[in-house]
Amino acid sequence: MCALCGVLGGDGHWTDAAPRPGVFTRNTDGLARRRERMARVAVANRILKLYGLSLSDWQGASFVLSTATGKSELVDNLAHLWAAAEKLAGRPCDPLDPAVIARLRDDHG
Amino acid sequence: MDDVPAFTPVNLITGFLGSGKTTLLQRLLDDPAMADTAVLINEFGEVGLDHHLLDRIDDTMVLLPSGCLCCTIRGELSAAIRDLHGRRERGEVPPFRRLAVESTGLADPFPILSTVQADPVLRHHFRWGNIVTTIDAVNGGSQLDRRPESVKQAAVADRLVLTKSDLVTGAQAEALVARLRTINPSAPLVRAAEEPIRADALLAHDLFAASARAEAARRWFTVEEGAQAHGAGVQAFVLALDETVDWTRFGLWLTMLLNRHGEKVLRVKGMLNVEGSDAPVAIHGVQYLVHPPVHMAAWPDDERRSRLVFIVDGLEPAAIEGSLRAFLRR
Numbered sequence: 557m558c559a560l561c562g563v564l565g566g567d568g569h570w571t572d573a574a575p576r577p578g579v580f581t582r583n584t585d586g587l588a589r590r591r592e593r594m595a596r597v598a599v600a601n602r603i604l605k606l607y608g609l610s611l612s613d614w615q616g617a618s619f620v621l622s623t624a625t626g627k628s629e630l631v632d633n634l635a636h637l638w639a640a641a642e643k644l645a646g647r648p649c650d651p652l653d654p655a656v657i658a659r660l661r662d663d664h665g
Numbered sequence: 666m667d668d669v670p671a672f673t674p675v676n677l678i679t680g681f682l683g684s685g686k687t688t689l690l691q692r693l694l695d696d697p698a699m700a701d702t703a704v705l706i707n708e709f710g711e712v713g714l715d716h717h718l719l720d721r722i723d724d725t726m727v728l729l730p731s732g733c734l735c736c737t738i739r740g741e742l743s744a745a746i747r748d749l750h751g752r753r754e755r756g757e758v759p760p761f762r763r764l765a766v767e768s769t770g771l772a773d774p775f776p777i778l779s780t781v782q783a784d785p786v787l788r789h790h791f792r793w794g795n796i797v798t799t800i801d802a803v804n805g806g807s808q809l810d811r812r813p814e815s816v817k818q819a820a821v822a823d824r825l826v827l828t829k830s831d832l833v834t835g836a837q838a839e840a841l842v843a844r845l846r847t848i849n850p851s852a853p854l855v856r857a858a859e860e861p862i863r864a865d866a867l868l869a870h871d872l873f874a875a876s877a878r879a880e881a882a883r884r885w886f887t888v889e890e891g892a893q894a895h896g897a898g899v900q901a902f903v904l905a906l907d908e909t910v911d912w913t914r915f916g917l918w919l920t921m922l923l924n925r926h927g928e929k930v931l932r933v934k935g936m937l938n939v940e941g942s943d944a945p946v947a948i949h950g951v952q953y954l955v956h957p958p959v960h961m962a963a964w965p966d967d968e969r970r971s972r973l974v975f976i977v978d979g980l981e982p983a984a985i986e987g988s989l990r991a992f993l994r995r
Contacts, residue, residue, distance in 0.1 A: 571920065573957035576671075578959055580939070580957075580959065592913065596913050596916070599914050600917055603921070635920065639924060642924075651918060651992065652922070652926065652984045656991075657984075657991045660994065661991050
């Protein structure tokens with residue numbers, strides 16, 4: 557693990573599981589990690605735009621979540637993303653909301 | 666210290682007040698298979714009651730003196746496990762290979778489960794093993810009616826132990842078992858009054874034990890597909906996907922679902938056919954907590970589709986399925 561992660565205590569989120577025998581993770585080498593982060597930002601933005609939000613990578617260590625007016629928050633991993641998004645958007649981010657499901661279907665239908 | 670596993674499994678023994686946890690623990694401790702197990706018991710109610718019921722108290726057993734586990738567990742349970750871990754590292758206690766934690770009857774299992782994963786030290790040395798839940802055949806039904814934590818304890822179980830079934834009629838016991846099956850269809854059920862209690866069968870053979878993975882995973886899918894209905898109450902259902910799953914999209918969807926509805930997702934477990942991976946990936950979560958995904962060596966049976974078993978409280982299965990499909994859509 558990198559020293560920075562050590563300083564921050566590491567996140568340990570299941571989507572970023574530490575590589576060890578028997579565990580599925582894309583948190584293996586630098587390239588795989590970077591590729592996964594880019595994919596994650598792209599997919600997250602597809603959802604976050606429904607709430608007027610956008611996500612960008614911050615130095616490969618965190619993410620910056622921003623509103624259209626520039627209000628922003630730093631999030632470490634997916635564990636914190638949705639809580640931060642709800643705070644910035646001022647409303648629940650509910651994947652079971654029929655309107656959200658319909659818009660995602662239209663987006664790629 | 667060579668024989669200490671890299672990640673010591675932690676078993677939670679839970680169940681409602683008076684449902685026979687201590688008696689179960691006592692029977693387990695008589696089993697020679699428990700020789701390398703450390704047990705953390707909680708003193709609650711009558712002072713030292715559980716303590717005095719147990720014969721095998723030694724240095725590796727720690728009594729938490731605080732009373733209600735539910736209120737104070739995060740700090741204290743992690744401190745107790747850290748202490749045991751430290752003493753094992755220093756050779757002050759036998760190098761136990763498994764840790765069993767007895768919860769109080771009123772405990773919601775989730776905060777106890779999150780202790781290991783939330784603690785920066787413990788999560789590198791321990792992992793969760795099977796959750797064993799005792800259900801009292803005499804009072805279990807009314808507890809399920811009245812106490813939500815009782816339903817939660819049954820839903821999160823990997824093994825169900827029906828106790829005191831000798832005190833009720835066969836029909837009463839069967840009615841309770843049928844009810845437990847709607848809450849938790851796949852956990853093996855042991856009748857403590859009629860069957861032997863085997864520590865190995867209850868505590869080991871979980872998904873994270875390499876030798877037992879395929880069998881543990883196969884057992885999950887005893888819920889029939891389409892055997893779902895109603896949006897109310899606790900129910901289990903299977904969601905199957907024919908197409909391969911994009912791991913990134915799935916991760917974003919599940920974290921979003923659990924952030925908003927984790928309280929109602931009592932259990933999610935399953936096998937994913939992840940795009941770009943030959944072998945399946947097993948997912949296993951309790952409420953807001955998801956275990957590190959397990960990369961299986963092979964598929965457990967001929968079925969190659971992704972299948973997820975959900976045990977939910979008041980969520981509509983169709984809404985969950987529609988949502989996942991929309992998120993995975995490209």
